Amino acid sequence: MxxxxxxxxxxxxxxxxxxxxxxxxxxxxxxxxxxxxxxxxxxxxxxxxxxxxxxxxxxxxxxxxxxxxxxxxxxPPFAGPQAVLAYLARYTHRVAISNRRLVAMDERGITTRYKDYRQDGAARYQTMALAPAEFIRRFLLHVLPKGFHRLRHYGLLASASRKANLARIHDLLAVPQPVTVQAPAGEPAPEPWRCCPCCGGTMIILEILVGSLQPRAPPPAAKPTGRWVS
Structure with missing residues (x-):
């Protein structure tokens, strides 16, 4: 702009x-x-x-x-920009270590799973036991100091003017306004969970599965009876 x-x-x-x-x-x-x-x-x-x-x-x-x-x-990225966003999101929207990497906590300390990129195959995935104080120290290295933000927007997406900038850009590019589907008069608006996340339409309930029931499956094929004739 x-x-x-x-x-x-x-x-x-x-x-x-x-x-x-x-x-x-x-x-x-x-x-x-x-x-x-x-x-x-x-x-x-x-x-x-x-x-x-x-x-x-x-x-x-x-x-x-x-x-x-x-x-x-x-x-350009091989798998498109979505793959780049997914890769960066692991560093910007997650904590230092995921729960699935925590293996055990015993008298040796806290055992975690990690990757040794110098190894190939199954040997790449190894475990390491750390004393509680050392584990906490390494975890806190990923905590930002006070006053720092993990994500900060600049330019057109700066927080102070983002709303006005995006509205002006939409006007300059003649972006059509999103269409809001109104429920017919006298009909309640659909619950948020019934709105399709792709098209925004109302999803139709075909069947409700109770927690104690199993989904229906096609009947097993009937076993052949009698003799085979060649």
């Missing part, structure tokens, strides 16, 4: 983000991170590159890298 809110600028059909700009952004963040690690004394240099321990020598070494074109490889 243009800054004045009067026009919508469409992108190319296969466009998500400018890969060239992303490459330069990644280059800057990567090299800035290296400089910060060097300043904190967290990089070790040995052998032929031992002279890079000096700050000025290290900066001279990085200078040509700032002028090179870094390549960021971007491609």
């Amino acid at each position: 243009t800054p004045d809110g009067q026009r919508w600028i469409s992108s190319r059909p296969a466009f998500l983000l400018p890969v060239r700009v992303l490459s330069r952004l990644f280059r800057r963040l990567f090299l800035t991170g290296l400089v910060a690690l060097h300043a904190a004394g967290q990089l070790g240099f040995f052998g032929e590159v031992q002279n890079l321990a000096d700050r000025h020598a290290f900066l001279r070494y990085l200078a040509p890298l700032r002028r090179k074109n870094w390549v960021v490889y971007a491609k």
